[in-house]
Amino acid sequence: MDVLLQAIVNGILLGGFYALMGMGQNIIFGVMKIVNFCHGEMLMVGMYLTYMLYTYAGIDPYLALPLVALIMFLLGAGIQHTLITPSLKTKSFTNLLFLTVGLGLLLSNGALVLFGSDYKSIRTSYSQTNIMLGPVSVALPKLISFLVLIVVTIALFSFLKYSTTGKQIRAVSQNPVGAEVCGINVKRIYLLTYGLGIALAGIAGCLLTQFYSIYPTAGASFGFRALIVVVVGGLGSIPGAFFAGILLGLLEQMSALFISPSYSDMIVFITFIVILVVRQLLIMRRR
Amino acid sequence: MSEKPVIEVVGLTKRFKGLTAVNDVSFSVRKGGITGMIGPNGAGKSTTFNMICGYYPPTEKRAYEYTNMKIARTFQIMKPLKNLTVMDNVIASCYFGHAAAKTREEAVERATEVLKFTGLYEKRHVLSKEMGTPDQKRLEMARALATKPEVLFLDENMAGLNPTETAEAIELIRRINQSGVTILLIEHIMQAVVSLCEKVIVLHHGEKIAEGTPEEVMNDPYVMEVYLGTKAEDKEEKEEA
Amino acid sequence: MDIKKAVSGYHRNLAIVIGALLAVFVLLPVVIKTPYIINIFILVFYISTMSMAWNILGGMTGQNSLGLAAYMGIGAYTVCLVVTKLGWNPWAVSILAMLVTGLIAGVIFFPCFILQGPYFTLVSIAFAESMRQFIINSEFFGRASGVGLPFGEDSLAQFRFTSKVPYYYAGLIMMVVVYIIMKKIDNTKIGFALKTIREDEDAAAAIGINPTKYKVIAVVISAVIAGFVGFFYASYIRYVDPDLMVQAKSTEFVLPAVVGGAAYVEGPLVGGLIMIPLSEFLRANFARVLPGINMIMYAIVLLVVIRFRPSGILGWYMDSDFKKFIDEKILKKPSLDILEEYQMMNYESRKGGK
Numbered sequence: 065m066d067v068l069l070q071a072i073v074n075g076i077l078l079g080g081f082y083a084l085m086g087m088g089q090n091i092i093f094g095v096m097k098i099v100n101f102c103h104g105e106m107l108m109v110g111m112y113l114t115y116m117l118y119t120y121a122g123i124d125p126y127l128a129l130p131l132v133a134l135i136m137f138l139l140g141a142g143i144q145h146t147l148i149t150p151s152l153k154t155k156s157f158t159n160l161l162f163l164t165v166g167l168g169l170l171l172s173n174g175a176l177v178l179f180g181s182d183y184k185s186i187r188t189s190y191s192q193t194n195i196m197l198g199p200v201s202v203a204l205p206k207l208i209s210f211l212v213l214i215v216v217t218i219a220l221f222s223f224l225k226y227s228t229t230g231k232q233i234r235a236v237s238q239n240p241v242g243a244e245v246c247g248i249n250v251k252r253i254y255l256l257t258y259g260l261g262i263a264l265a266g267i268a269g270c271l272l273t274q275f276y277s278i279y280p281t282a283g284a285s286f287g288f289r290a291l292i293v294v295v296v297g298g299l300g301s302i303p304g305a306f307f308a309g310i311l312l313g314l315l316e317q318m319s320a321l322f323i324s325p326s327y328s329d330m331i332v333f334i335t336f337i338v339i340l341v342v343r344q345l346l347i348m349r350r351r
Numbered sequence: 352m353s354e355k356p357v358i359e360v361v362g363l364t365k366r367f368k369g370l371t372a373v374n375d376v377s378f379s380v381r382k383g384g385i386t387g388m389i390g391p392n393g394a395g396k397s398t399t400f401n402m403i404c405g406y407y408p409p410t411e412k413r414a415y416e417y418t419n420m421k422i423a424r425t426f427q428i429m430k431p432l433k434n435l436t437v438m439d440n441v442i443a444s445c446y447f448g449h450a451a452a453k454t455r456e457e458a459v460e461r462a463t464e465v466l467k468f469t470g471l472y473e474k475r476h477v478l479s480k481e482m483g484t485p486d487q488k489r490l491e492m493a494r495a496l497a498t499k500p501e502v503l504f505l506d507e508n509m510a511g512l513n514p515t516e517t518a519e520a521i522e523l524i525r526r527i528n529q530s531g532v533t534i535l536l537i538e539h540i541m542q543a544v545v546s547l548c549e550k551v552i553v554l555h556h557g558e559k560i561a562e563g564t565p566e567e568v569m570n571d572p573y574v575m576e577v578y579l580g581t582k583a584e585d586k587e588e589k590e591e592a
Numbered sequence: 593m594d595i596k597k598a599v600s601g602y603h604r605n606l607a608i609v610i611g612a613l614l615a616v617f618v619l620l621p622v623v624i625k626t627p628y629i630i631n632i633f634i635l636v637f638y639i640s641t642m643s644m645a646w647n648i649l650g651g652m653t654g655q656n657s658l659g660l661a662a663y664m665g666i667g668a669y670t671v672c673l674v675v676t677k678l679g680w681n682p683w684a685v686s687i688l689a690m691l692v693t694g695l696i697a698g699v700i701f702f703p704c705f706i707l708q709g710p711y712f713t714l715v716s717i718a719f720a721e722s723m724r725q726f727i728i729n730s731e732f733f734g735r736a737s738g739v740g741l742p743f744g745e746d747s748l749a750q751f752r753f754t755s756k757v758p759y760y761y762a763g764l765i766m767m768v769v770v771y772i773i774m775k776k777i778d779n780t781k782i783g784f785a786l787k788t789i790r791e792d793e794d795a796a797a798a799i800g801i802n803p804t805k806y807k808v809i810a811v812v813i814s815a816v817i818a819g820f821v822g823f824f825y826a827s828y829i830r831y832v833d834p835d836l837m838v839q840a841k842s843t844e845f846v847l848p849a850v851v852g853g854a855a856y857v858e859g860p861l862v863g864g865l866i867m868i869p870l871s872e873f874l875r876a877n878f879a880r881v882l883p884g885i886n887m888i889m890y891a892i893v894l895l896v897v898i899r900f901r902p903s904g905i906l907g908w909y910m911d912s913d914f915k916k917f918i919d920e921k922i923l924k925k926p927s928l929d930i931l932e933e934y935q936m937m938n939y940e941s942r943k944g945g946k
Contacts, residue, residue: 099714146899151899151902156902158650158654158656158850158854165658165894166891167895169891173885173887176883177885280884288718329721329725333719333725337704406797430795430798431795432788432795433791435787447785447801455780456935459932495798498799
């Protein structure tokens with residue numbers, strides 16, 4: 065029983081990261097209809113940023129969080145401005161796809177050149193602290209990251225729902241041409257969206273450094289899971305991404321517990337395929 | 352007129368969730384003629400079209416008959432194969448459709464014929480995305496014609512054309528009809544409807560409100576009210592576009 | 593006959609150029625004997641072939657798959673397993689490998705054909721990754737350590753050589769044959785169906801093309817080619833492990849096509865010939881100091897091409913004055929009208945002859 069409870073808690077905490085990644089991917093995909101295939105690499109960049117700030121400037125990872133988010137936002141906005149916005153004009157899905165794939169290659173191999181392929185980690189005074197929640201022990205950093213996730217989710221949700229910029233973002237995701245006609249600066253919204261999405265990946269990376277090794281391909285599995293979260297949680301839905309992320313984390317932990325840890329990846333992928341196909345069948349039937 | 356109509360639909364209905372787009376519409380299309388379908392925006396014309404073409408199924412129908420019909424259609428929103436040349440656009444149609452070409456030469460020969468017929472032959476090496484609207488509309492027709500249809504459905508083929516281009520399009524449609532193709536067309540431009548159609552069906556709010564020769568329909572008081580009343584608006588819209 | 597003369601002159605010039613190019617490739621191992629260089633060309637041959645296999649799906653049909661490496665892996669595994677466990681002849685197994693990959697693509701993957709755009713890409717990744725995970729977890733497939741092929745003395749029947757040169761020629765033949773097949777497809781009914789689907793599925797359905805049917809055809813052709821390349825790879829490396837099936841490999845196979853120009857049959861060849869030697873050169877010279885430098889170069893070229901020449905190197909060449917110069921001065925290419933007229937003349941005379 066305790067094992068099960070522990071797995072559930074772990075699943076939820078792990079799912080938090082998928083949710084965070086999924087939210088970033090979700091607004092990018094929702095607004096620009098492009099799949100950001102370098103999302104996992106962005107998480108990795110966030111991890112290395114936190115690592116550098118901690119090692120060279122002695123900034124605590126949690127204090128670095130806003131700084132990492134800001135730098136990642138600027139990085140995202142810069143990429144959007146120089147690469148993605150000009151390529152959106154060609155309306156070629158293939159090109160946009162490989163643009164983000166190319167960025168991912170650049171980032172992960174750039175990290176390889178700069179930092180080498182060895183695993184790095186951050187050990188703070190509290191990273192080994194465990195807290196007992198009833199029979200379940202939880203690492204303090206995991207708990208904190210989950211709290212951060214909840215704050216980010218609520219903030220993002222209210223931002224999109226109530227702020228003027230948030231409303232503009234939603235308008236552009238519905239219909240860019242219509243939004244442009246209404247006087248919304250679509251390019252600016254694209255800049256904001258991509259920056260925001262990347263900042264979210266950066267936050268996830270920053271939080272992850274406390275209990276996950278830092279290496280050039282650390283983000284890959286998170287990147288693909290973010291896509292699963294987008295599809296399952298529904299386009300443009302922040303609460304959807306939140307719950308889909310947690311669900312995915314649970315699914316992984318449960319299949320590891322009940323079937324076999326080595327099959328959990330495969331189960332995630334097959335479940336994803338089934339969801340994609342069933343979802344499309346439902347859409348087709350509704351027509 | 353003793354000949355069996357080429358299309359006969361009775362009680363055609365389509366609902367999208369709560370909205371009834373087409374309600375109990377019945378009409379027939381005479382073989383070898385040009386039949387027009389008019390009505391204000393949102394009257395259900397394109398929906399009716401799409402159902403008969405099999406693009407999506409009707410929600411309800413009482414009877415539904417085509418006598419050995421080989422249909423081809425154009426889309427209201429043009430769908431040229433943007434990154435292919437005009438020639439390749441038409442060759443693609445020649446390979447498929449109702450008399451699929453067996454060899455490349457056969458396809459090329461027929462595509463050449465169709466391009467000459469529609470007046471696009473000079474532009475055959477141009478990428479279709481690089482052409483203007485009038486030529487793209489022509490290309491839509493050429494692609495449909497290349498499938499060797501017996502019935503051709505034209506969905507707002509003249510929208511956005513200037514008077515000269517409209518006159519050319521009317522002339523082309525007439526020539527297509529004279530070559531033995533039955534035509535059913537949706538059109539907002541009354542000049543085209545009056546000069547081409549032998550029979551006009553008027554839809555409004557998804558229902559058929561009148562049917563007859565263009566003159567009969569134009570003089571129908573109800574049609575004048577619902578259709579011509581909104582005509583001024585339509586015109587403005589068109590100019591915007 | 594002026595037309596005939598002009599066209600046959602052009603055809604002769606074209607044949608000379610292509611023949612010269614082929615001759616360079618055929619004579620290359622005679623001149624350069626360094627195994628290292630030969631190996632680079634073998635890489636060029638099989639990666640370009642994979643890229644062509646991707647191109648029929650991605651470039652021609654507009655379905656961006658990112659899971660092609662898995663099919664190559666399945667092909668390689670089929671060869672290694674059947675040859676070691678059942679002792680069949682590798683050439684016979686190559687046919688089996690193509691059948692297996694074709695069946696997996698056409699039957700197991702079948703429900704995924706309803707997915708479009710980004711969703712197709714996602715499902716192709718997930719499908720490939722689940723196959724890889726299955727192999728990693730299966731004792732039969734040798735888990736993560738993979739399966740090897742028996743070594744032994746040189747034998748054509750076993751497709752086993754100590755020298756790289758026979759693989760060089762086999763790879764060259766494979767690439768040329770696949771290119772000819774692709775060129776054929778591009779010009780016939782299937783090619784037009786695929787290109788119509790790429791531009792607009794509704795427009796395709798309206799002229800009587802069944803999009804699902806042709807998408808299945810494209811996916812199966814691409815998987816079958818990948819299966820055969822898997823056979824070639826397994827015979828050359830004499831070993832296969834699940835790392836061959838990772839998504840990064842699939843991406844690597846797509847890059848030559850995108851860089852070269854995905855809309856053209858020749859795109860993957862041009863991209864492969866330029867990118868792979870460059871990448872290998874960087875890897876050999878700088879990898880010890882700067883690991884990953886070759887992939888960085890790859891990524892930068894990719895980004896630059898997409899940003900500034902969205903239709904690839906070939907797309908750029910097609911609009912350039914350089915092509916005009918080559919066409920007019922070297923090949924003496926007659927105008928399109930004359931070429932067309934010539935084709936129709938041939939057609940008429942054949943029709944008359946019947």
